[in-house]
Amino acid sequence: MNVQDASIYVAGHGGLVGAALVRRLQAGGATRLIVRTRAELDLRRQDQVERFFAAERPDYVFLAAAHVGGIEANRSAPAQFLRDNLQIQTNVIDAAHRNAVRKLLFLGSSCIYPRDAQQPMREEYLLGGALESTNEWYAIAKIAGLKMCQAYRREFGFDAISAMPTNLYGPGDNFSLRTSHVLPALMRKCDEARQARAPAVEVWGSGTPRREFLHVDDLADACLYLMQHYESEQPVNVGWGRDVSIAELARMIAAVVGFRGELRFDPSRPDGTPRKLLDVSRLTTLGWQPRIGLAEGLASTYAWYGQHRDALRT
Numbered sequence: 061m062n063v064q065d066a067s068i069y070v071a072g073h074g075g076l077v078g079a080a081l082v083r084r085l086q087a088g089g090a091t092r093l094i095v096r097t098r099a100e101l102d103l104r105r106q107d108q109v110e111r112f113f114a115a116e117r118p119d120y121v122f123l124a125a126a127h128v129g130g131i132e133a134n135r136s137a138p139a140q141f142l143r144d145n146l147q148i149q150t151n152v153i154d155a156a157h158r159n160a161v162r163k164l165l166f167l168g169s170s171c172i173y174p175r176d177a178q179q180p181m182r183e184e185y186l187l188g189g190a191l192e193s194t195n196e197w198y199a200i201a202k203i204a205g206l207k208m209c210q211a212y213r214r215e216f217g218f219d220a221i222s223a224m225p226t227n228l229y230g231p232g233d234n235f236s237l238r239t240s241h242v243l244p245a246l247m248r249k250c251d252e253a254r255q256a257r258a259p260a261v262e263v264w265g266s267g268t269p270r271r272e273f274l275h276v277d278d279l280a281d282a283c284l285y286l287m288q289h290y291e292s293e294q295p296v297n298v299g300w301g302r303d304v305s306i307a308e309l310a311r312m313i314a315a316v317v318g319f320r321g322e323l324r325f326d327p328s329r330p331d332g333t334p335r336k337l338l339d340v341s342r343l344t345t346l347g348w349q350p351r352i353g354l355a356e357g358l359a360s361t362y363a364w365y366g367q368h369r370d371a372l373r374t
Contacts, residue, residue: 061120061163062290069118071103071152077167077225079232079249080122080280081122083302088284090103094118109151113159121156121164122283123149123205131194131240131264131332138197145201151207153220163219166209167285168295170226170272170336171199179341183224192333210293223283226299226338230276230357231364235372243273246310247362249367250319260322261314264329267307272299272337275352275361286350287370298339300350316358 068085073095085093094116101129102108103125134141149166156164173181174189186206191199209220233244242247246263253261282298290296304312306334310323352360365372 063284064089064091066090066119067092067094067116068120068122068320069116069190070122070124070149072097072123075124075126075128076228076230076232076276077279078122078124079228079245080276080321081124081283084277084284085343092174104147106147106151109155113155113161117159117161118156120287121152121161122287123152123164123166125138126167126202128198129234129239130241130245131330134195134198134328135236142201145198146204149201149205149208153205153212157212157216157218157220161218161233163221163287164209165283166205166218166220166222166225167283168206168222169199171195171298171333172203172206173336175333179335180301180337181297181341183297183342184273186295194330194332195279197212200326219291221292221293223279223286223288224295224297224338225279226272226274226297226336228274228276228279232276232362233365235365235369241311242271242306243313244361244365246313247317247358247365247370248372250314250317251308251362251365253321254317254319258321261310262310262323262326263306263310263323263333265306265318265325266325266327266348267310268305270301270303270305270335271335272301273309273354273357274299274350275357278350278352282343284351285346286343290347290350294316294333294342296343296346297338297340299340301340301344302335302356303337304354305333312355312358316355316362331345347363350353 175192212218234240
């Protein structure tokens with residue numbers, strides 16, 4: 061893949077991952093990037109996707125578009141998470157194949173692995189047990205997308221690969237207290253508590269679950285690396301290969317934000333999966349490793365949030 065000469069479509073360029081991919085591709089010299097807003101192209105609509113691919117005929121596709129959210133969002137809208145993601149994936153993968161796209165990279169999620177999978181989680185553990193109930197609808201859709209890439213490779217020879225990122229964060233994240241993931245939600249809570257001089261911040265759950273976090277700019281770099289160096293139907297985990305407890309994360313965020321009050325854990329709230337740590341040996345063997353540590357990443361993310369907080373108060 062020659063970034064400078066190729067026509068590259070980034071599906072979902074306005075989201076956390078898509079925006080990072082655009083930044084990375086532009087830094088690599090890409091001049092023929094194709095992007096569309098949701099108003100311009102609704103990927104849930106097969107007719108619109110068909111017309112787009114027939115007209116643009118991109119060489120490469122990064123499929124980062126998805127309906128995403130945290131535990132509460134998944135729990136309150138299971139039909140939307142399942143329907144929207146199945147529609148997006150099916151339409152884009154099929155249209156890419158039929159319009160001679162050279163290669164497609166599908167972005168999955170670490171939530172595809174069984175709730176009680178052995179840690180760290182290897183790619184081979186997929187479908188080895190029951191999913192975590194708080195995000196099973198999203199996970200089922202993502203598993204279907206991964207399997208669709210495998211099926212199109214086997215039946216049609218379509219060069220589709222899948223990357224399974226761990227929990228992501230960084231500039232452009234969703235900081236809504238209603239639909240965000242744990243890291244941006246805690247960052248906003250601590251920031252607002254600091255400004256209000258509140259004595260405490262509520263943290264959902266017991267604080268004991270362990271999570272792995274990867275800066276989204278590292279993911280974007282890994283995706284470009286895989287697009288250039290990987291060709292197999294087997295998915296590839298993308299992460300750090302190390303994790304922290306939610307309690308440790310909350311303390312790190314409080315320190316970065318400057319909140320010195322109490323962190324009050326609420327065990328009546330759902331914890332989710334006890335632990336999610338990826339085995340990243342497959343990607344490491346390919347020659348790629350992340351660069352942005354959690355402390356550095358939290359600081360830069362908070363700096364970005366501080367510049368945009370007024371626009372993000374929803």
